[in-house]
Amino acid sequence: MTSSVLEQVPTLSLARLDVADFAQAIGGSFREFGFAIVIDHGIDDALIARGWSLAKAFFALPEEAKRAYLVPGGGGQRGYTAFGTEIAKGASENDLKEFWHVGRELPEGDPLAADMAPNVWPSEIAGFHETFQALYDAFDAAGSRILSGVALYLGLPADWFDSRIENGNSILRLLHYPPVSAQAPGVRAGAHEDINLITLLAGAEEGGLEIRTRAGEWIPVTPPPGGLAINVGDMLQRLTNHVLPSTSHRVVNPPVERRHIPRYSMPFFLHLRPDVVIEALPQCVTPDNPLREPPITAHDYLHERLREIGLTKG
């Protein structure tokens, strides 16, 4: 046992806490861990269950069929990314995962379309487009409620993030980690920090997700069934001048006797609008915590980071 006050990421109810209490609880958990577990998040269980079954059906397609949905030059931002493509920043082995990305559907003629490629959808899986569009919208809505709490915690109006995330460049990722052989080098996902504002992750109850605490220990984060692991990404860390830390996390391989079991998860990477300037909030810059990073647009920051994780070149 360590002497820290909180040893586990707390579980918070978005329905049962009042707004002010939720704001303090999520802010405190983010400040300590960069993570929180949120239950009663309002995303329909049946919709999530439909998402799991369609994601499993897609990843079960032959490799060749999946590769038809690679988007050349798209930086892995839409459609399929094959097993072994992504590598955590600074890691030596590629991750043991394949994934599918759903991005925002913009209204016809929206100028933001220059930064956000259209979606592709697999024609083999009936209901895929409709289900993941509905899940995208549900994650977006839950994320916005969580960010209202974060805004209040930071002394901002509850709606501060609303205009900044409206039509943001958010991505729903469907992840498949196939069974792992006993000799496999690497881990399911190497230690990394997320690029975006916050991440809402479904599926972590399967086990394997670990976070690095301020004391440098790796601890598991295992939400109750249906609960979401929520974490601070680098954009929120930069906006808060590191008051809210973007915590390193990873997905470790299961013990040898469970390596034949695949893992599925579904993170929603909630992004700012590409044209929003990420500039440290004045209340987060103090003599004890001087300004750490200069302002940058969400678009420029994203592309700088995608190059580092092997998803775009140049």
Ligand SMILES: O=C(O)CCC(=O)C(=O)O
């Ligand atoms: O699969 C997980 O539990 C975590 C995934 C993750 O951290 C990511 O894709 O950024």
Ligand SMILES: [Fe+2]
């Ligand atoms: Fe992550």
